Amino acid sequence: MKTRVVANVSSLPTYGFGTSASTWWGTLGFCAIEGTGFVLAIGMYLFLAFNNPHWPLGFAPPMHWPGTALTVLLLASLIPNVMVDRAAHQENLPRVRWLLVLMTAIGFVAIAIRFVEFYMLIPRWDSNAYGSIIWLLLGLHATHLITDVGDSVVLTALMFTKHGRAKRFADVSDNAFYWYFVVGAWLPIYYLVYWFPIL
Amino acid sequence: MPRAAAMPRPANQRDTGLDDAELRERLAYTWGRRPGIVGWLSTVDHKEIGRRYIATAFVFLALGGLLAASIRLQLARPEAHVVGPDLYNQIFTTHGSNMMFLFAVPVMQAFSLYLVPLMVGNRNIAFGRLGAYSYWMFLAGGIFLWVSFLLDIGPDVGWFAYVPLSGPQYGIGKRPDVWAQMITFTEVASMAAAVQTIVTVFKHRAPGMKLTEMPLFVWAMLVTAFMIIFAMPAVMIASTSLILDRLVGTHFFNPSEGGSALLFQHLFWFFGHPEVYIIFIPGTGMVSAIVETFARRPVFGHIAMIISLVATGMLAFGLWVHHMFATGLPELGASFFTIMSMTIAIPSGLQIFCWLTTLFTGTPVIRTPLLFIFGFFFIFVLGGMTGVMVASIPIDLQVHDTFFVVAHFHYVLIGGAVFPLIGATYYWFPKITGRMMSERLGTWNFWLAFIGFNVAFFPMHILGMLGMPRRVYTYQHDVGWEGLNLTSSIGALILAASFALFFFNMWRSARTGALAGPNPWGAGTLEWLAESPPLPHNFDQIPVVTHATPLWAERESLPIVSGISVNKREILVTSLTDARPEIREASPDSSIWPLIAAIATTVAFIASIFSPWAVVWGGALVGVTLIGWFWPKTIQEDLE
Numbered sequence: 001m002k003t004r005v006v007a008n009v010s011s012l013p014t015y016g017f018g019t020s021a022s023t024w025w026g027t028l029g030f031c032a033i034e035g036t037g038f039v040l041a042i043g044m045y046l047f048l049a050f051n052n053p054h055w056p057l058g059f060a061p062p063m064h065w066p067g068t069a070l071t072v073l074l075l076a077s078l079i080p081n082v083m084v085d086r087a088a089h090q091e092n093l094p095r096v097r098w099l100l101v102l103m104t105a106i107g108f109v110a111i112a113i114r115f116v117e118f119y120m121l122i123p124r125w126d127s128n129a130y131g132s133i134i135w136l137l138l139g140l141h142a143t144h145l146i147t148d149v150g151d152s153v154v155l156t157a158l159m160f161t162k163h164g165r166a167k168r169f170a171d172v173s174d175n176a177f178y179w180y181f182v183v184g185a186w187l188p189i190y191y192l193v194y195w196f197p198i199l
Numbered sequence: 200m201p202r203a204a205a206m207p208r209p210a211n212q213r214d215t216g217l218d219d220a221e222l223r224e225r226l227a228y229t230w231g232r233r234p235g236i237v238g239w240l241s242t243v244d245h246k247e248i249g250r251r252y253i254a255t256a257f258v259f260l261a262l263g264g265l266l267a268a269s270i271r272l273q274l275a276r277p278e279a280h281v282v283g284p285d286l287y288n289q290i291f292t293t294h295g296s297n298m299m300f301l302f303a304v305p306v307m308q309a310f311s312l313y314l315v316p317l318m319v320g321n322r323n324i325a326f327g328r329l330g331a332y333s334y335w336m337f338l339a340g341g342i343f344l345w346v347s348f349l350l351d352i353g354p355d356v357g358w359f360a361y362v363p364l365s366g367p368q369y370g371i372g373k374r375p376d377v378w379a380q381m382i383t384f385t386e387v388a389s390m391a392a393a394v395q396t397i398v399t400v401f402k403h404r405a406p407g408m409k410l411t412e413m414p415l416f417v418w419a420m421l422v423t424a425f426m427i428i429f430a431m432p433a434v435m436i437a438s439t440s441l442i443l444d445r446l447v448g449t450h451f452f453n454p455s456e457g458g459s460a461l462l463f464q465h466l467f468w469f470f471g472h473p474e475v476y477i478i479f480i481p482g483t484g485m486v487s488a489i490v491e492t493f494a495r496r497p498v499f500g501h502i503a504m505i506i507s508l509v510a511t512g513m514l515a516f517g518l519w520v521h522h523m524f525a526t527g528l529p530e531l532g533a534s535f536f537t538i539m540s541m542t543i544a545i546p547s548g549l550q551i552f553c554w555l556t557t558l559f560t561g562t563p564v565i566r567t568p569l570l571f572i573f574g575f576f577f578i579f580v581l582g583g584m585t586g587v588m589v590a591s592i593p594i595d596l597q598v599h600d601t602f603f604v605v606a607h608f609h610y611v612l613i614g615g616a617v618f619p620l621i622g623a624t625y626y627w628f629p630k631i632t633g634r635m636m637s638e639r640l641g642t643w644n645f646w647l648a649f650i651g652f653n654v655a656f657f658p659m660h661i662l663g664m665l666g667m668p669r670r671v672y673t674y675q676h677d678v679g680w681e682g683l684n685l686t687s688s689i690g691a692l693i694l695a696a697s698f699a700l701f702f703f704n705m706w707r708s709a710r711t712g713a714l715a716g717p718n719p720w721g722a723g724t725l726e727w728l729a730e731s732p733p734l735p736h737n738f739d740q741i742p743v744v745t746h747a748t749p750l751w752a753e754r755e756s757l758p759i760v761s762g763i764s765v766n767k768r769e770i771l772v773t774s775l776t777d778a779r780p781e782i783r784e785a786s787p788d789s790s791i792w793p794l795i796a797a798i799a800t801t802v803a804f805i806a807s808i809f810s811p812w813a814v815v816w817g818g819a820l821v822g823v824t825l826i827g828w829f830w831p832k833t834i835q836e837d838l839e
């Protein structure tokens with residue numbers, strides 16, 4: 001078939017941030033899948049809570065301090081997270097580097113808090129359905145913490161090599177975007193696990 | 200060595216100023232597969248992956264069909280001894296699980312992987328490596344189920360594996376775990392492909408292709424992909440919790456420790472009902488494409504069709520409880536779900552109205568694909584009618600767990616999805632292989648399938664009303680079910696013959712069929728612009744779209760864009776609603792890492808039905824392979 005050129009795209013950029021780039025949408029897609037998982041796990045919790053005559057079942061709700069510490073840490077981490085996102089948009093490599101190191105460190109502390117809590121947590125997962133669902137909620141979130149920190153470690157390493165340029169800044173921005181999701185997903189879980197049974 | 204490999208390859212060579220032959224040669228080299236077995240295993244081309252996906256899903260159709268045949272053989276006569284009760288349990292469970300998770304959903308997504316990038320006018324699907332990973336995971340999950348079946352550890356708890364039967368107390372050995380982990384494999388594969396479809400549709404459409412002017416098949420696959428994203432996590436949570444109950448002693452579904460068996464049913468059907476539409480909606484997309492081409496006019500009511508697709512997708516999430524009417528739900532709640540279940544007939548009815556109007560106002564050309572669409576209308580409408588019947592609680596309580604239900608869902612699944620699928624295979628086969636399928640065999644194929652199907656499944660309605668339960672391996676002489684069962688088994692034999700003919704026709708036509716050329720049916724959508732089979736880069740030039748059926752609108756000369764790189768894989772990313780060009784983005788190169796990552800995931804998944812620690816070391820293993828996958832191999836990749 002004959003063709004006629006109606007536009008030339010050679011002046012377009014070769015990467016972009018946010019909604020213009022494919023990876024951003026991909027990240028959003030996976031957040032939607034995992035977010036649905038969180039919503040369903042929360043639904044399971046509520047289903048069990050309302051189908052049992054007493055809630056919590058047989059145990060007092062877990063001590064809230066580890067959860068509260070985590071909440072404070074995650075909320076505070078939003079500040080460097082905004083900063084790293086901005087630095088990525090400005091393609092400011094030195095700033096991106098140290099902020100990524102900071103975010104990764106925060107991630108490790110968060111994981112540490114979670115594991116200390118797992119170590120102490122009563123009820124256990126096999127105590128009864130109440131224990132099972134608490135472990136499921138915390139475990140699901142811990143998985144997301146670990147995934148994000150793993151991703152951050154690799155990305156940080158990448159930004160310290162010769163690859164730390166151009167499209168990689170968009171990756172940094174997407175990584176920050178995922179962290180918002182991890183923090184956002186935590187808040188309802190925090191409420192359900194520590195405060196809902198008391199109220 | 201291809202000539203293009205020897206050509207000078209400036210990094211930023213654009214498609215402007217090359218003559219047609221050189222442009223084509225260079226693009227084919229850039230997008231082509233690397234030689235050898237490693238090249239074959241490393242491809243990220245949506246067409247190669249789509250083809251493998253389709254072929255593999257058809258293999259699972261044939262295997263599932265063999266199980267169906269053994270079911271019908273066993274039930275043909277009373278007190279037969281073809282298979283015993285224990286094997287029968289494994290057979291119907293594996294048949295159902297295989298058909299749903301390894302055939303029906305994957306085959307539809309496979310068509311999406313193959314066709315959507317072509318239909319939206321791009322050179323590859325988004326995240327090509329994810330597509331490769333998705334395929335390997337699907338394959339591994341399928342092999343896992345079938346090897347387990349051969350080792351006598353096939354699941355035997357029904358395709359929805361209700362607790363407590365599947366729980367730690369009654370579930371024998373590892374059989375329910377096989378079911379649960381097969382779910383994990385296939386859902387990971389499906390969700391990955393769904394994300395690819397969504398991003399491709401949202402961001403990789405040819406310039407000018409507005410969302411509202413997208414082909415209806417693409418719309419159907421978009422709605423399906425969204426349904427997968429919101430439905431499949433539910434079954435993954437259900438199956439994971441089931442494994443946890445069985446392996447580490449959690450009590451999610453154990454009523455004596457505060458758990459709930461009903462919770463499993465809710466989780467399963469929150470997925471399970473949309474699942475039916477995940478299978479059926481792509482079928483409607485196929486119907487739209489075929490009706491449009493063979494009626495020789497755009498589908499009547501394009502926007503109405505889009506609205507009913509979206510409405511069906513959303514309503515499908517409000518129906519799941521109708522699978523649980525027999526569990527003693529509160530009456531008001533149950534009535535609500537009855538009403539919802541009947542409402543969903545409205546958008547489906549609207550679609551049927553639009554198709555019929557298209558056919559009546561067009562000038563239909565009757566070929567095999569259209570025959571299968573006529574078959575679809577007939578069978579699906581009957582299945583819809585029994586659907587409205589079982590949506591009403593008194594009827595449901597009467598026929599629950601009888602062969603009436605088996606008849607109903609095969610009418611909807613085979614009528615609503617398999618008939619359009621076979622039609623679609625006849626329709627797109629020339630695109631995929633470059634050759635036409637035989638029309639003569641196609642006509643035989645259709646009539647055998649249509650007659651065989653109805654003879655096999657219509658009697659099951661009556662058997663159900665006579666009280667014959669499903670999932671029971673035999674029945675006595677004196678209950679009066681013999682004639683109908685024998686009839687049904689004969690029908691199944693005819694149906695099996697139709698599938699044999701179908702596979703034979705494909706096999707023979709791929710070798711000796713008439714050459715097709717780019718657009719053998721004179722269709723209007725972009726996949727017919729590409730060569731048959733398409734070259735690795737799909738299109739020499741990226742078209743600019745001005746109309747819902749671009750090839751009918753631009754018959755003289757085709758508007759295109761220029762300025763895209765030819766020596767590296769570059770695709771055009773466009774804006775969400777009206778497809779303005781935004782970025783020239785790099786498209787992933789071939790890579791062996793998706794396969795390695797899939798192998799690691801397979802090891803982790805299978806090991807974790809034996810030991811919870813496999814999640815820890817398996818997760819680390821997968822993590823390492825993902826680093827290999829994402830770590831840039833050349834400095835070039837950063838600039839792209």
Ligand code: HEM
Pocket residue numbers: 264267268270271291292294295296298299303356357358359605609612613617655668669670671691694
């Ligand atoms: C090819 C011809 C087919 C025949 C002759 C056939 C036959 C049957 C029969 C007789 C049963 C009932 C077994 C029992 O309850 O004892 C059954 C169950 C089932 N079939 Fe098919 N089938 C066919 C194709 C399909 C297809 C294409 C699908 C899905 C797309 C499918 C999905 C199912 C499911 C989900 C079950 C329920 C299994 C269970 O009870 O757990 N079948 N089939």
Ligand SMILES: [Cu+2]
Pocket residue numbers: 471472475518519521522
């Ligand atoms: Cu349903």
